Amino acid sequence: MEDTRVYLSEREMPRQWYNVQADLPKPLPPPLHPGTLKPLGPQDMAPIFPMGLIEQEMSQQRWIDIPVEVLSIYKLWRPTPLCRAKRLEEALKTPARIYYKNEGVSPAGSHKPNTAVAQAYYNKKEGVKRLSTETGAGQWGSALAFATNVFGLECQVYMVKVSYQQKPYRRMMMETWGASVTPSPSDQTDAGRMILAQDPNSPGSLGIAISEAVNDAVQREDTRYSLGSVLNHVILHQTIVGLETKAQLKKIGVEPDVLIGCVGGGSNFAGFCFPFFPEKKQGKKIRFLGVEPTACPTLTKGLYRYDFGDTAQMAPIVKMYTLGHTFVPPGIHAGGLRYHGDAPLLCLLYDEGFVEAVAYPQNPVFEAAMLFARTEGTIPAPETAHAIRAAVDEAIKCREKKEEKVIVFNFSGHGHFDLASYDMFLSKKLEDYEYPDEKVREALQHLPDVKG
Amino acid sequence: MEDTRVYLSEREMPRQWYNVQADLPKPLPPPLHPGTLKPLGPQDMAPIFPMGLIEQEMSQQRWIDIPVEVLSIYKLWRPTPLCRAKRLEEALKTPARIYYKNEGVSPAGSHKPNTAVAQAYYNKKEGVKRLSTETGAGQWGSALAFATNVFGLECQVYMVKVSYQQKPYRRMMMETWGASVTPSPSDQTDAGRMILAQDPNSPGSLGIAISEAVNDAVQREDTRYSLGSVLNHVILHQTIVGLETKAQLKKIGVEPDVLIGCVGGGSNFAGFCFPFFPEKKQGKKIRFLGVEPTACPTLTKGLYRYDFGDTAQMAPIVKMYTLGHTFVPPGIHAGGLRYHGDAPLLCLLYDEGFVEAVAYPQNPVFEAAMLFARTEGTIPAPETAHAIRAAVDEAIKCREKKEEKVIVFNFSGHGHFDLASYDMFLSKKLEDYEYPDEKVREALQHLPDVKG
Numbered sequence: 050m051e052d053t054r055v056y057l058s059e060r061e062m063p064r065q066w067y068n069v070q071a072d073l074p075k076p077l078p079p080p081l082h083p084g085t086l087k088p089l090g091p092q093d094m095a096p097i098f099p100m101g102l103i104e105q106e107m108s109q110q111r112w113i114d115i116p117v118e119v120l121s122i123y124k125l126w127r128p129t130p131l132c133r134a135k136r137l138e139e140a141l142k143t144p145a146r147i148y149y150k151n152e153g154v155s156p157a158g159s160h161k162p163n164t165a166v167a168q169a170y171y172n173k174k175e176g177v178k179r180l181s182t183e184t185g186a187g188q189w190g191s192a193l194a195f196a197t198n199v200f201g202l203e204c205q206v207y208m209v210k211v212s213y214q215q216k217p218y219r220r221m222m223m224e225t226w227g228a229s230v231t232p233s234p235s236d237q238t239d240a241g242r243m244i245l246a247q248d249p250n251s252p253g254s255l256g257i258a259i260s261e262a263v264n265d266a267v268q269r270e271d272t273r274y275s276l277g278s279v280l281n282h283v284i285l286h287q288t289i290v291g292l293e294t295k296a297q298l299k300k301i302g303v304e305p306d307v308l309i310g311c312v313g314g315g316s317n318f319a320g321f322c323f324p325f326f327p328e329k330k331q332g333k334k335i336r337f338l339g340v341e342p343t344a345c346p347t348l349t350k351g352l353y354r355y356d357f358g359d360t361a362q363m364a365p366i367v368k369m370y371t372l373g374h375t376f377v378p379p380g381i382h383a384g385g386l387r388y389h390g391d392a393p394l395l396c397l398l399y400d401e402g403f404v405e406a407v408a409y410p411q412n413p414v415f416e417a418a419m420l421f422a423r424t425e426g427t428i429p430a431p432e433t434a435h436a437i438r439a440a441v442d443e444a445i446k447c448r449e450k451k452e453e454k455v456i457v458f459n460f461s462g463h464g465h466f467d468l469a470s471y472d473m474f475l476s477k478k479l480e481d482y483e484y485p486d487e488k489v490r491e492a493l494q495h496l497p498d499v500k501g
Numbered sequence: 502m503e504d505t506r507v508y509l510s511e512r513e514m515p516r517q518w519y520n521v522q523a524d525l526p527k528p529l530p531p532p533l534h535p536g537t538l539k540p541l542g543p544q545d546m547a548p549i550f551p552m553g554l555i556e557q558e559m560s561q562q563r564w565i566d567i568p569v570e571v572l573s574i575y576k577l578w579r580p581t582p583l584c585r586a587k588r589l590e591e592a593l594k595t596p597a598r599i600y601y602k603n604e605g606v607s608p609a610g611s612h613k614p615n616t617a618v619a620q621a622y623y624n625k626k627e628g629v630k631r632l633s634t635e636t637g638a639g640q641w642g643s644a645l646a647f648a649t650n651v652f653g654l655e656c657q658v659y660m661v662k663v664s665y666q667q668k669p670y671r672r673m674m675m676e677t678w679g680a681s682v683t684p685s686p687s688d689q690t691d692a693g694r695m696i697l698a699q700d701p702n703s704p705g706s707l708g709i710a711i712s713e714a715v716n717d718a719v720q721r722e723d724t725r726y727s728l729g730s731v732l733n734h735v736i737l738h739q740t741i742v743g744l745e746t747k748a749q750l751k752k753i754g755v756e757p758d759v760l761i762g763c764v765g766g767g768s769n770f771a772g773f774c775f776p777f778f779p780e781k782k783q784g785k786k787i788r789f790l791g792v793e794p795t796a797c798p799t800l801t802k803g804l805y806r807y808d809f810g811d812t813a814q815m816a817p818i819v820k821m822y823t824l825g826h827t828f829v830p831p832g833i834h835a836g837g838l839r840y841h842g843d844a845p846l847l848c849l850l851y852d853e854g855f856v857e858a859v860a861y862p863q864n865p866v867f868e869a870a871m872l873f874a875r876t877e878g879t880i881p882a883p884e885t886a887h888a889i890r891a892a893v894d895e896a897i898k899c900r901e902k903k904e905e906k907v908i909v910f911n912f913s914g915h916g917h918f919d920l921a922s923y924d925m926f927l928s929k930k931l932e933d934y935e936y937p938d939e940k941v942r943e944a945l946q947h948l949p950d951v952k953g
Contacts, residue, residue, distance in 0.1 A: 052512075053511065124505045125588070156877075423678060426578065468670045475676055
């Protein structure tokens with residue numbers, strides 16, 4: 050009988066990341082400078098990112114070697130197990146087989162360290178001493194705190210002030226790994242001081258925290274900025290997830306019918322699916338299903354347009370599915386899924402019809418999370434629970450149609466720091482936000498005037 | 502080169518627990534009834550435990566089959582990995598090899614589900630509908646909540662009121678798995694009502710919570726009581742940890758020199774070491790090192806005497822190393838290591854010289870925890886950090902003596918719900934309690950007058 054978990058030995062671990070840019074059905078529209086509206090060159094990005102990452106951002110090479118220094122840190126938790134959710138299948142009485150790739154076993158508890166470790170390495174290699182970044186609920190900040198610590202870099206995290214006050218555990222985790230965590234807006238940066246001058250009691254926002262982190266990096270010669278999703282090089286690093294999954298499925302002789310992941314900025318989903326793209330492009334029947342909240346329905350209700358990456362219009366303008374950079378999603382518990390856009394690489398493949406998307410409100414998502422926790426044991430992050438909801442619905446369809454399909458989803462992270470949202474669900478206090486069409490239409494009015 | 506983690510397939514998973522009672526160098530002194538002071542018979546325990554567990558408590562059989570129903574739940578996270586702590590070794594510049602058995606990967610985050618699942622199963626098998634238990638910080642309560650949920654039993658957890666108020670996350674975790682959690686003292690039991698009548702604002706204690714949980718079980722025909730450490734059957738179930746470790750070390754051809762674990766009630770340490778006992782008894786050189794806090798130095802400063810298992814003198818009188826049942830340890834952060842006694846099986850082997858013990862204050866323990874978190878990534882529970890401290894010190898001795906020893910410790914649980922104690926350590930607010938000898942001597946005056 051098949052084991053519950055499929056492991057890979059370190060020998061079987063992928064030695065290269067997969068770069069989907071080599072296999073795109075059409076060229077990726079270039080990112081534009083927010084001031085000049087001209088395509089960005091490497092020199093535009095150099096004050097913010099090290100050259101190693103800028104090269105990866107633009108590379109058309111299909112396979113990119115994973116440095117041995119990065120592999121040796123990956124080995125602290127990778128290869129991660131591929132797990133069969135047998136008890137979930139039984140509870141659903143489905144003939145489908147459900148597998149999940151468990152990225153929750155990393156030190157920071159999610160897939161985020163896959164790119165954090167790589168980013169810290171390339172910065173270290175080029176003599177950078179210090180990285181700055183922003184974090185909302187703290188998943189990304191803790192991944193970068195862990196990664197900078199192993200490479201002996203300093204780490205400055207700007208944490209949205211309201212999260213800093215309400216979610217002390219993630220802050221403590223970052224500090225345990227040696228990071229400096231500052232509530233944002235702060236008086237450490239021009240951007241922060243400007244906000245504080247207008248409103249000394251500002252609770253902060255992810256947009257403001259991004260501005261502070263970029264500001265910090267630009268101001269200091271020894272510092273670069275680090276971003277946890279959306280960018281091409283981030284997705285590149287995350288393909289280790291899909292590459293391992295592919296090797297694990299092959300090991301047990303299983304062909305997947307559908308791959309499912311939640312979509313915030315898109316990196317966990319893209320990293321999980323893209324390694325299966327070459328076969329799909331050649332006609333193999335395999336579905337890629339992205340799952341988002343109805344409160345932030347980027348793929349399902351957004352438009353494929355050039356838009357600013359951030360609210361403050363400081364970030365590059367990229368072509369992506371967007372709800373408009375002025376879009377402010379409601380405060381749902383899946384904080385990692387509240388971005389107004391999505392990774393350009395993912396958006397292109399969605400627009401070309403290679404990727405499907407579905408959106409769910411919070412309560413059905415938490416129902417699926419509870420079912421998972423009570424059958425499989427592990428408590429998922431609210432973001433991850435979106436993928437579980439879709440996997441459950443696919444499995445139910447299989448039951449109805451009596452189809453023995455293979456459903457594989459990316460378990461992007463555990464929910465140990467999200468139990469307050471479970472508490473609200475159990476107390477029936479969660480609202481089902483459905484973002485109104487007219488608000489989406491209105492936000493879409495404010496897109497920059499760029500053709501493409 | 503050896504992989505960082507050694508896995509076992511499900512086929513290689515142990516099918517039987519090891520019962521050290523078959524190999525003791527002398528008979529275990531019997532537990533006595535707290536009222537009559539006569540040896541306890543099965544009928545005395547029947548109102549509290551199911552017969553399957555009572556039989557295991559008294560069994561002299563060396564190997565006891567693990568029921569397939571229990572194995573199938575164990576497979577949700579077992580076999581757990583045996584990990585090589587290479588980056589910790591490098592940081593210590595030690596020629597020693599350090600391995601740790603990672604029990605933190607269980608759904609509840611510790612070794613506790615190993616016995617919780619078995620206990621829930623035997624209760625279910627005998628028609629019990631509901632289990633009651635107590636919990637302090639919540640590790641044991643969440644393990645039992647998880648286990649009762651998978652077998653469809655109700656679960657009533659009496660949680661020490663001050664923890665219930667200060668540590669809501671563990672409470673939420675238990676509720677996510679469907680348990681009812683009541684702050685103790687409560688008005689649900691005679692024991693609780695009696696305490697509340699004396700002091701309506703009582704913050705509760707583990708002793709009071711135990712009284713309420715036992716009270717609850719005795720009052721209701723459908724309910725039995727469940728205990729997470731100390732008892733023989735609990736240690737039996739935990740031997741899965743040591744049996745797997747043994748198989749994993751054999752797989753890579755490594756002979757351990759010293760096995761290390763933290764000691765609260767003793768179940769994680771005993772379950773880890775006892776499977777290696779038969780060879781040790783036959784003269785093999787392998788050390789068993791138990792680690793306790795100086796704030797609760799049961800093995801290092803206690804006496805081997807008959808004493809009550811609980812403060813309220815309701816539990817059986819057992820022969821163990823004890824600081825006296827009136828002993829109240831200070832509020833250290835390793836809440837799971839604050840028991841005044843230790844498992845009788847462990848105490849007998851300690852008294853016979855098969856087990857060594859060492860005690861540490863909090864700050865050196867947290868220093869080791871930080872070192873581990875920053876080299877190996879995973880953040881350990883404060884209890885587990887005691888084992889890490891001792892492993893680090895053994896590794897340093899190896900460096901000084903230039904000895905290539907093999908050090909293996911039990912990583913009993915992760916610290917995701919203990920970050921507040923890391924925060925206190927980082928803010929230099931942790932006190933180093935050293936329990937004064939005269940207080941220990943005084944507490945030892947109150948032992949019951951039983952020869953043995």
